[in-house]
Amino acid sequence: MKILKRRVLLLCIGAILTLGLSHAVAQSCADIEAGGNVYGDFDCRLTSSCAGYCYYSCSCSNLLYGYSCKNVLQESGFELVSAPQC
Amino acid sequence: MIRGVPAIVFLYVCVGFVLFLPPAMAVSSVAVQTGNGGGFKVREPNLYAPNLYADNLGFIATLEKLPGATKKRSSWELSYQLFFIPEDKYYEAIRRLPRGGSNPPAEYFEGRILLAEGHKKKTSLGTLQERTITLAGVAFKQKVPDAQRTKFAVLMTSYSVKIFDAELNTTVYQSGIFLTNPYESHPQDQDQAIARKTLYLNFGVNPNGTLNYSQLARKISD
Numbered sequence: 104m105k106i107l108k109r110r111v112l113l114l115c116i117g118a119i120l121t122l123g124l125s126h127a128v129a130q131s132c133a134d135i136e137a138g139g140n141v142y143g144d145f146d147c148r149l150t151s152s153c154a155g156y157c158y159y160s161c162s163c164s165n166l167l168y169g170y171s172c173k174n175v176l177q178e179s180g181f182e183l184v185s186a187p188q189c
Numbered sequence: 190m191i192r193g194v195p196a197i198v199f200l201y202v203c204v205g206f207v208l209f210l211p212p213a214m215a216v217s218s219v220a221v222q223t224g225n226g227g228g229f230k231v232r233e234p235n236l237y238a239p240n241l242y243a244d245n246l247g248f249i250a251t252l253e254k255l256p257g258a259t260k261k262r263s264s265w266e267l268s269y270q271l272f273f274i275p276e277d278k279y280y281e282a283i284r285r286l287p288r289g290g291s292n293p294p295a296e297y298f299e300g301r302i303l304l305a306e307g308h309k310k311k312t313s314l315g316t317l318q319e320r321t322i323t324l325a326g327v328a329f330k331q332k333v334p335d336a337q338r339t340k341f342a343v344l345m346t347s348y349s350v351k352i353f354d355a356e357l358n359t360t361v362y363q364s365g366i367f368l369t370n371p372y373e374s375h376p377q378d379q380d381q382a383i384a385r386k387t388l389y390l391n392f393g394v395n396p397n398g399t400l401n402y403s404q405l406a407r408k409i410s411d
Contacts, residue, residue, distance in 0.1 A: 133290025134365050137283050146232075146283055147221065148368040151403035153393075158403075159221050160369070161229040162341065172229040182220045 132157030140178045142170040147181070158184070235276060238340040241372040242330040243384040246271070246344075248305065251407060252320040254393035257356025259315050266351040267322060270306040271388060273333055273371075274298045274343040295347035295366055302332055329371075344369050346388055346404060359398040367404035 136147040136159055143166040147159035159181070163172035173183065221229060250267055257263045274282075278300035286293065295301065305327045314320050330338070349364035367390065375381040393401040 131292075131363070131365075133292055135283070135286065135291045135293065135368065136289065137286055137291070138288040145229075146280075149365075149404075150367075150369075151401075151405055153401035153403070156220055161221050162232045163229060164232045164234065166231060172231055176221055176229060184220045 136161075138179060139165070140175060142167045142175040142178055143172070145172070145175050145179060147176075232341045234280075234341070236340040237336075237338065238372070238382075239330070239335065239338040241340055241382055241384050242333060242338050243371075243386045244328075244330050245325075246304065246327040246329045246385070247387040248322075248324040248327060248346075248390070249387060249407075250322040250348075250390040250392075251317070252311075252314065252352065252392050252394075253317070253407070254395070254401070255314055255320065255352070255354055256394060256396055257354040258320065260355035261312075262353065262355035263314050264310065264312045264351075264353045265314060265320065265392075266308075266310040267390075268306075268308045268349045269390065270295060270347045271304040271327060272298070272301040272345040272347065273304055273329070274301045274345055274368075275337040276339045276342040279343045292365060295345060298343075298345065301345065304329060304332060338371075340370070340372060340382070342371055344371055344385070344388060346390055348390055350392060350402075352392065352394055352400070354394050354398070357394070357396075357398050359394075361394055361398065361400045363392070363400055363402055365402075369404060 132149050132152045134149050136145075138145060143163050145161050145163050147161040149157060150160050151158040161172065161176055161181070163175045166172070166175065176183065248269070248271060250269065252265050255263060255265075272295060279298060282293070282298050305324060307322075307324065309322050311319065311322075333342075346367040347365075348367070350362070352361045353359070354361070367388075369385070369388070371385055372382040373385045375383050387406070389404055389406050391401075391403045391405070391407060395401065
């Protein structure tokens with residue numbers, strides 16, 4: 104029982120440290136988000152950081168025929184918004 | 190050793206911390222803005238476009254919000270460098286980056302051309318005018334070799350900022366780069382490209398001590 108309690112305690116400390124660290128990392132935005140997927144390549148530059156959001160302006164290249172930059176970005180998990188919300 | 194009840198309470202605190210962590214605290218979201226100077230475009234490599242290069246650039250750095258702006262002990266210190274990066278050099282550098290998010294220093298971009306640099310410390314911050322640093326007449330087009338005047342070349346602002354807010358009794362640090370193209374969209378016609386004439390750098394300290402930062406042109410209403 105003592106060992107189990109000790110393990111639970113260590114697990115909790117680990118969880119808190121992990122969350123704390125990821126919070127610290129999450130506070131700042133990457134200056135560049137670059138990569139590619141099946142639809143093409145993208146290069147996004149940070150324009151603004153506020154309220155926990157990182158806003159980017161992007162350009163795409165090597166697009167798969169019939170697909171747009173929007174497809175590339177959405178496939179890579181970007182949320183398309185009209186302007187910074189703050 | 191741990192007693193039963195405290196251990197269980199501690200476990201509850203841990204679970205509660207995970208469950209009720211605010212979303213903005215848990216993850217920084219990425220969004221692509223489609224208006225207000227942002228948006229996405231398809232790049233046509235090495236498109237010669239000397240008409241999209243302004244003869245001179247202006248630089249406006251603003252500390253928009255500072256809770257302790259009127260406090261005497263508040264201060265704002267900014268170091269900046271403005272660079273031009275040829276398009277081919279920029280994309281060579283991008284290809285060397287790992288996929289996903291990166292924070293490369295200015296030195297990472299080979300072939301960059303320094304346009305301007307400066308360092309300023311301000312301690313009188315009561316008005317927006319006092320919290321603005323301006324630089325005019327930065328020679329641009331003449332510093333870029335003609336063959337490198339392509340549409341998708343890059344302007345880079347490298348900055349390092351230190352802000353002390355005497356109201357919050359907090360010092361905020363931030364450094365990084367902002368990248369943009371030599372052109373911008375025409376205000377009345379988003380499809381028309383015109384030479385960019387000004388680079389912006391904006392900061393704002395929130396009441397909770399976090400920092401907003403941006404390279405977008407400030408709204409007139411600010």
